[in-house]
């Protein structure tokens with residue numbers, strides 16, 4: 273049967289604008305005849321005791337089984353006794369590297385025309401370990417955890433990514449002059465991995481200087497790898513260089529070959545349910561999922577159609593200064609396939 277040729281992927285439409293932009297992905301994939309069958313999972317309405325969050329055990333199992341998925345943004349419900357949805361996914365699926373490509377979109381004018389870089393963020397530890405406490409009244413402490421294992425793992429991925437994506441330089445971003453032990457260990461691990469990849473240039477950049485260089489001339493960089501908090505900040509800075517959150521995709525890489533694609537942005541409650549969201553970030557995330565699956569022909573076809581639609585300028589969503597709805601923009605992409 274034809275269904276045996278289909279790859280099964282998990283899809284979390286997510287909250288807010290999530291279902292609207294996930295629908296856009298489904299329509300574009302159908303039109304492009306992508307051989308993917310979606311297994312849809314929804315965020316639950318009550319806490320699953322097995323995951324201690326609103327994500328069910330079954331939905332996590334779906335990603336583990338399929339090893340590949342796409343997730344819409346998830347708003348974290350307020351209240352006690354459960355874990356954040358995004359943190360649950362990261363921890364349970366061991367999503368150790370967050371890859372965020374960032375490149376100028378032809379025809380959409382920003383301050384720079386030639387941004388083309390990739391940030392790779394360590395996703396499991398650093399300042400996000402959740403270890404905070406009060407020492408005495410008026411004094412609190414937050415532990416920044418850096419391990420050799422997680423640092424080697426993300427550095428390995430960064431060099432592997434550079435090598436397999438035709439990129440020739442990896443910059444490790446750090447503040448080891450002050451954070452001598454933590455960032456020092458991170459750098460030591462990057463150096464060890466760099467020695468195994470003599471064909472890739474390796475450099476180290478202090479984070480404050482890195483910010484200045486990125487804003488002044490983003491073409492100075494190629495692949496950037498860094499601990500968790502720096503990655504969070506630098507990748508948003510990079511999104512700003514090319515036109516904002518409606519455009520930037522990401523791919524989470526996990527243990528055992530798992531890949532979970534998601535947009536960088538959140539659930540955008542201010543425009544949810546109004547057919548106003550820009551689906552580009554989720555669509556480009558889905559494209560990176562296709563590349564991960566080696567479905568490069570379909571990936572390129574969809575990416576070309578997105579870029580042509582934006583370049584043409586006739587159909588653009590509000591965040592890019594246009595007046596098109598999500599569905600009009602999606603239809604324009606399908607017409608360009």
Ligand code: NAD
Nearest residue numbers: 345346347348517518536537538539540542543549550591
């Ligand atoms: P947000 O990214 O949802 O929105 C910030 C601004 O950008 C808003 O004005 C929004 O309208 C706009 N925007 C974002 N995506 C857009 C798109 N695709 N098209 C057009 N405009 C877009 O950030 P927020 O408001 O700080 O967060 C809202 C919720 O999302 C919170 O509950 C937060 O926890 C959650 N969140 C989830 C993720 C995730 O699932 N990975 C990431 C960030 C925030």
